[in-house]
Amino acid sequence: MHPDRVLAIGEFSRLTHLSVRTLRRYHDAGLLEPATVDDATGYRYYAADQIPTAQVIHRLRELDVPLPDVQRILRSPDPGARAALVADHLRRLEQELDRTRAAVTSLRRLLRPEPAPLAVELRAVPETTVAAVEDDVAHDEVLAWYAGAMAELDAVVGDGTGVPGGLYDNALFEQGCGHLLVYRPADAPPRRGRVHPVTLPAVELAVTTHVGEHGDIDVTYGELGAWVVANALAVAGPVRETYLVGPRDTADPLAWRTEIGWPVFRVAAR
Amino acid sequence: MHPDRVLAIGEFSRLTHLSVRTLRRYHDAGLLEPATVDDATGYRYYAADQIPTAQVIHRLRELDVPLPDVQRILRSPDPGARAALVADHLRRLEQELDRTRAAVTSLRRLLRPEPAPLAVELRAVPETTVAAVEDDVAHDEVLAWYAGAMAELDAVVGDGTGVPGGLYDNALFEQGCGHLLVYRPADAPPRRGRVHPVTLPAVELAVTTHVGEHGDIDVTYGELGAWVVANALAVAGPVRETYLVGPRDTADPLAWRTEIGWPVFRVAAR
DNA sequence: GTGCACCCTCCCCCCGGGGGAGACACCAAG
DNA sequence: CTTGGTGTCTCCCCCGGGGGGAGGGTGCAC
Incomplete structure (x- = not known):
């Protein structure tokens, strides 16, 4: 030897x-x-x-x-720690796979020859005070942050207090990170942990409803955006989502209903 | 509007x-x-x-x-052609997923605390004439090429003519593409399509057997390589694989047996 | 007419590799 | 001992698909 x-x-x-x-x-x-x-x-x-x-x-x-x-x-000398790091990465790969699946779903809808017409409603929303959790979050951590924030919100204000929603800063998509806020309506919002009262400003919203899982929600965003532009409006401020029917209400993704509201204002015609 | x-x-x-x-x-x-x-x-x-x-x-x-x-x-204006291109890509993603799964399998084996000892045998293999298909192939096309070549080989010489095998150029791993050859023993090898007679040179082989699917075959390669080095041998020429039991023999991957032979020669001790 | 947000181009950086140039180093054969 | 082929060294540029930031021009509302 x-x-x-x-x-x-x-x-x-x-x-x-x-x-x-x-x-x-x-x-x-x-x-x-x-x-x-x-x-x-x-x-x-x-x-x-x-x-x-x-x-x-x-x-x-x-x-x-x-x-x-x-x-x-x-x-890392300890095999346990090593395995944990590897498992961490496998989790990340799993997330990426989810992202890929979502992209496939969305692409299928985009390439469908006859897109269904979009029902859009213009709605004036008054100032509202809600119980909220908010933070600056990077684009690829949104899902994890959302899960944690919504869980904390549920724990503090209970989940029978009206329809939850979220505000998503446009910078999240433009710069890759931005301000996120999830909320639940509450008469006297408590202040515990990350949960605290927030007063959402009154806005004019262009509203539509996204049906099904969120894999292709960007397509609905795009259709809403096209409608907004076609109606001589411009977007202003963070997008609002309202989770009318979600995973917590029914296991059937086809029944999910997410309201998307884009704050708008009228622009001069050209 | x-x-x-x-x-x-x-x-x-x-x-x-x-x-x-x-x-x-x-x-x-x-x-x-x-x-x-x-x-x-x-x-x-x-x-x-x-x-x-x-x-x-x-x-x-x-x-x-x-x-x-x-x-x-x-x-591409035609939705059909477009769908085909997209489907093409989804197939590629699927292949990548297979690669990922193989890497996970292999990693699990590598990180196992107690690796099983390796049985290696030194064997002199005489010159043999076989029916073969060969080509220069890029690393990421190996699987597809192998499937095609082996199918053609089966079609021409039948699949009852002895244990099939392959030769894999080391350049395949070092430069990313190299010469591949798959063969079946045959007394009078025919010459049809890509199939033609080839005389494999006599070599001294360090031989071990890889058990199970091929996801972690590189680990066996490494162990064999370590054995070769520890026994004062050096590698020479393309690796030889022999498919003793494979997917065509049984559907149970645990029963698969692949013989790996690395041509070697003795080096001077230091 | 002025301020400010927006937009432009240009260059450098990131990652994990590959290609190739030009110069040494190793080793066996002559 | 020389010679030649092959192996190895370092160094720089290239790829793809983006991001950061500098420095300077524009659009538009007040």
Whole structure:
């Protein structure tokens, strides 16, 4: 046995199915340091027991784990912590899969030859005081934030106090992060944890209703937007959503009803 | 109604949930040309009926469709052709999902605390003449090529003529594409279509058997590689796989047996 | 006519790789 | 010991699909 036979980078590449270039990059990134490096020539030499490590990196990269996260996983000595980090990533992949499914649903609706006509109503909404949770949130954390905020809201004000809703800052879509607010109507909104009273300003809303799950809600947004423009209106302020019928009311997605209201004002005709 | 009210890029951004920067990029790429561009100022103005197009692009991008492909889809006027292109992409996503699943399987095995010891055998293989299909193939097309080549081979020489196998060029993993060859033993190999006789050279093989589906076969490769190195051998020439028990023999992946043989030669001890 | 939000172009950065140039290093054969 | 082929080094540029920010011109409402 020659357990410490050293391997040049090319040989190591053949054994691990990682390209030479990639191995060099991993060295530079501090991900996979060669067992020894010749000071004079710069030649990298690997040991046979680095093969499993290289393979773990390979697999993690196939799962699109970013290099810094790969490093974190490799550096964590405890197998439990390691497994937790990996599980974290698998969860992220799962979320991405949900996003993909939603995009497919939405695309199907967009490419349908005959879109159903949209019923839009112009509605003046008076000032309202509600129990709310609000925060600045990044685009890809919206779903998680929403779940947490709505759960806290339910816990504080109960879930029999009228139809819940949310306000979504336009900057969320334009800059990738923006101000979010979810609320429930309440006569005397309490102040507990993140829940506190907020007075929503009076607005003129262009309102339509989205039917079904939220995978293709952007299509409804677009149709509403087209209607708004066609009627010589312009958008002003955050979008309002009202969850008339949602997952908490019935398990059947086809029965879900979400009201979308876009604050508008009249613009001069051209 | 003002159906031709023009929209500045910011307003269009709010209506489509695409960032201003991204809209500009799509203009530059010829993906989504503004309805009019002011020659003097360079200001982009969009029409309301461009909203659906923008949304289709948004969805396709969420599915990671490359911009040139998005363009191709948008330009194809026939809804049927368009649906076919989209379906093509969904197939690609499905393949990627398979790859992800394989990586998860493999990772689980890699992170298992106690790896099972590997039984490796050194075997001298004589020169053999076989019926083969061979080609230079890119890494991400291997599975598709394999399926086609093996089907053609079965059709020409029948599937009762001994255990099939394959040779996989190391360059496939190092450079991303390399020479592939699949074969079946045959006394008088015919020459029909892509099938033709090939004489495989005699080699010394380090052989082990991979059990189960191929998702984690790279782990076995790595273990075999480590064994080869530990025994003062070096790899030479393409890897040989032999499909002792495969999907064509039984539907139970746990029963599959794949022999992996790495051509080796003895190196001087250090 | 003035202020301010909007819009323009341009350049650099991110990630994780690949291509290729030009210069050394290794090793076996002659 | 030289020579040649192959392996390896570093360095820079490229890809795709975006984001950040600088510096300067515009549209429009007051």
